[in-house]
Amino acid sequence: MFARPFIDSMDFAINGKELCGEIPIVTLSRLSDMLANSAGTLSYRVRGSQRDDRHSLEIVLQGTCNLRCQRCLGEFSYPLELTAHLRLLPADKLEQMDADDEDAIEATSQLDVLALIEDEVLLALPFAPKHPQEACSAPLKDLQQSANPFSVLAVLKK
Numbered sequence: 579m580f581a582r583p584f585i586d587s588m589d590f591a592i593n594g595k596e597l598c599g600e601i602p603i604v605t606l607s608r609l610s611d612m613l614a615n616s617a618g619t620l621s622y623r624v625r626g627s628q629r630d631d632r633h634s635l636e637i638v639l640q641g642t643c644n645l646r647c648q649r650c651l652g653e654f655s656y657p658l659e660l661t662a663h664l665r666l667l668p669a670d671k672l673e674q675m676d677a678d679d680e681d682a683i684e685a686t687s688q689l690d691v692l693a694l695i696e697d698e699v700l701l702a703l704p705f706a707p708k709h710p711q712e713a714c715s716a717p718l719k720d721l722q723q724s725a726n727p728f729s730v731l732a733v734l735k736k
């Protein structure tokens with residue numbers, strides 16, 4: 579059984595704690611909805627740090643997601659590698675922050691690590707995933723390739 583980790587975020591930051599693990603993608607249901615299939619795992623590391631009165635978490639993620647190409651509807655694997663720095667703030671301070679300030683989350687003693695990671699992955703995925711042009715078998719390209727050169731010639735003769 580896969581245990582869903584919760585951490586005390588301030589304790590993590592103050593004591594420089596670290597948590598590493600692997601998450602089966604299938605356990606991330608919001609992410610799975612975006613993917614062609616939910617095979618594979620993501621590896622993660624969450625590390626707390628404190629500098630003066632600033633507390634933050636660093637999240638490092640690595641893995642592969644199977645996306646569906648929006649052009650040809652084929653599957654392709656998308657390598658994911660990201661590092662996020664999130665400042666920990668009490669709820670009342672979080673509300674006062676401007677949207678374009680640094681990324682911040684609420685400092686809580688029961689931080690759902692998986693939900694946090696899932697949020698970061700969803701932000702990192704392309705909005706409309708597509709194969710690289712040369713790897714895509716979109717209908718438009720198929721049409722051009724299968725066009726009969728003689729029928730083109732016949733049109734030209736008229």
Ligand SMILES: [Zn+2]
Pocket residue numbers: 647648649650651652708709713714715716
């Ligand atoms: Zn494609």
